[in-house]
Amino acid sequence: MKVLVIGNGGREHALVWKLRQSKRVDQVYCAPGNGGICATAECVPAELRSLDSLLEAAHRIQPDLTVVGPEGPLALGIVDEFQRRGLRIFGPTAAAAKLESSKSFAKEFMYRQRIPTARYATCNSMDEARKNMDQFRAPIVVKADGLAAGKGVVIAKSREQALATASEMLSGKMLGEAGARVVLEEFLEGDELSFLVLSDGERVTPLVAAQDHKRVGDGDTGPNTGGMGAYSIPALVDDKMRDWLVNHVARPVVAGMREEGAEYRGILYCGLIMTARGPMVLEFNARFGDPETQPMVMRLNSDLLGAFIASSEGRVSDGDFRWSNDAAVTVVLASGGYPGAYETGKQIFGLEEADAMENVVVFHAGTTRRDGAYYTAGGRVLGVTARGADLPTAIERVYSACAKIRFDGMHYRKDIGARALKK
Ligand code: AMP
Ligand code: GLY
Numbered sequence: 001m002k003v004l005v006i007g008n009g010g011r012e013h014a015l016v017w018k019l020r021q022s023k024r025v026d027q028v029y030c031a032p033g034n035g036g037i038c039a040t041a042e043c044v045p046a047e048l049r050s051l052d053s054l055l056e057a058a059h060r061i062q063p064d065l066t067v068v069g070p071e072g073p074l075a076l077g078i079v080d081e082f083q084r085r086g087l088r089i090f091g092p093t094a095a096a097a098k099l100e101s102s103k104s105f106a107k108e109f110m111y112r113q114r115i116p117t118a119r120y121a122t123c124n125s126m127d128e129a130r131k132n133m134d135q136f137r138a139p140i141v142v143k144a145d146g147l148a149a150g151k152g153v154v155i156a157k158s159r160e161q162a163l164a165t166a167s168e169m170l171s172g173k174m175l176g177e178a179g180a181r182v183v184l185e186e187f188l189e190g191d192e193l194s195f196l197v198l199s200d201g202e203r204v205t206p207l208v209a210a211q212d213h214k215r216v217g218d219g220d221t222g223p224n225t226g227g228m229g230a231y232s233i234p235a236l237v238d239d240k241m242r243d244w245l246v247n248h249v250a251r252p253v254v255a256g257m258r259e260e261g262a263e264y265r266g267i268l269y270c271g272l273i274m275t276a277r278g279p280m281v282l283e284f285n286a287r288f289g290d291p292e293t294q295p296m297v298m299r300l301n302s303d304l305l306g307a308f309i310a311s312s313e314g315r316v317s318d319g320d321f322r323w324s325n326d327a328a329v330t331v332v333l334a335s336g337g338y339p340g341a342y343e344t345g346k347q348i349f350g351l352e353e354a355d356a357m358e359n360v361v362v363f364h365a366g367t368t369r370r371d372g373a374y375y376t377a378g379g380r381v382l383g384v385t386a387r388g389a390d391l392p393t394a395i396e397r398v399y400s401a402c403a404k405i406r407f408d409g410m411h412y413r414k415d416i417g418a419r420a421l422k423k
Helices: 010-019 051-061 071-076 078-084 094-101 103-112 126-133 159-170 239-259 293-299 304-312 351-355 391-402 418-422
Strands: 002-007 027-032 065-068 120-123 140-144 153-156 182-186 191-200 204-206 215-217 221-224 229-232 265-275 278-285 327-334 360-364 367-370 373-376 380-388
Touching: 002 010, 002 051, 010 027, 010 293, 010 304, 010 360, 010 380, 027 051, 051 071, 051 078, 065 078, 065 304, 071 078, 071 094, 078 094, 094 103, 094 239, 094 265, 094 278, 103 120, 103 182, 103 239, 103 278, 120 126, 126 159, 126 182, 140 159, 153 159, 159 182, 191 239, 191 304, 204 239, 229 293, 229 391, 239 265, 239 278, 265 304, 293 327, 293 360, 293 380, 327 391, 351 360, 360 391, 380 391, 391 418
Parallel strands: 002 027, 002 065
Antiparallel strands: 120 182, 140 153, 140 182, 191 204, 191 265, 215 221, 229 327, 265 278, 327 380, 360 380, 367 373
16 A cells, blocks of 8 residues: 655654554655655655645555644645545544634533533633633633644733733734634643544544653743653553543544534544543644654554554444553654754754664654755754663663764753653
8 A cells, every 4th residue: 555644743754654564555655754754755745734735745646545644734624625536534624623723612612512621711802801811810821722833822820911912812913813812721730641542433442642741841841842752651541541531531522523513533632631630631633642653653563554544444443553561752852942943954963873772763853864964954853762661761761862863952851751750
């Protein structure tokens, strides 16, 4: 089979890496890919913001299956367009992906379906924001309704700051159209958890859970980023909690979407906070996580292609995934200045040495390749990933791999997985 993966980040490199191991896959293509992906798969140029350009890539390749990495093309309706043309594609339609592309839709849906989530108010104007603000005690979470590439959430320390943030979002200054509507939300405390399931529109089966590290600095300090690292270990979710999350979150979502006429097929990513009152949903994503996918695929023993096909053919079952009991950890190596302004085009050294280590894979995120050398091309540059029999082993391994790599301005967190170690 020919498989086309859409996207250009670390998540897509991890998907390509795993799909290439499938016996049933003859060739993996990626549109547009990055330096690391293009070294192992055939990359075709494409513009992720243009469905025409992605369709053109698919027409040229004629893939047997297309897998969509990022949310942008899903929200634009890539699945609808491909299906209309008879092209097999893995992921939700635009109507189903609204669970990610509109926070107000997701919140209203969760209330209708009685899925546990933080109290909220949707505001279309400053008048509404002022009127609703009294219901919340600081800190108050202010979210842009639309897609904002991880930059649409501000945790305001006071009502004044919350109003000022809402005002900036609503005026369009901060995030353009994505902020034309805002959601105010009660602040929740607890550990975050990324819990993903595969759905065929009716049945669901869980994947192993992972934990992301969103803040740029050690000890969860500094601004939010797209994710500075992640780990996945069996102890993150025990059998009882996994069943609870399937029965009280994942199944009700899939059943509710079906009932409301927008069947949900693909990966459903449930972003949770494990509060003292129990798990609460922070957000849904209509796709795999980045960087969570990197440690997750390292633990996957079974064939990823088979799972995607089961979803697209409406026969998802608990046998679709087999996992190892290993621990896996990903550390993101970022450009100097990220998540603020950063420079690109810095040569990367030590990649081969790190990649050659046993049980280590270096997934590329923002890189390009020229004349056999790699250069930085984004904020998150690499996702160094290691597996080990337990978390301490995986952590030690991943950091000794990180130490082999360098580029001008490189920085990374030194405490990925550290909180789980303490427990
Ligand atoms: P989201 O895009 O909704 O996942 O929000 C991005 C990040 O903001 C989350 O990963 C959390 O760290 C934080 N966050 C969002 N909503 C809340 C909330 N209600 N309470 C506490 N933290 C939140
Ligand atoms: N790691 C968070 C996300 O993929 O949205």
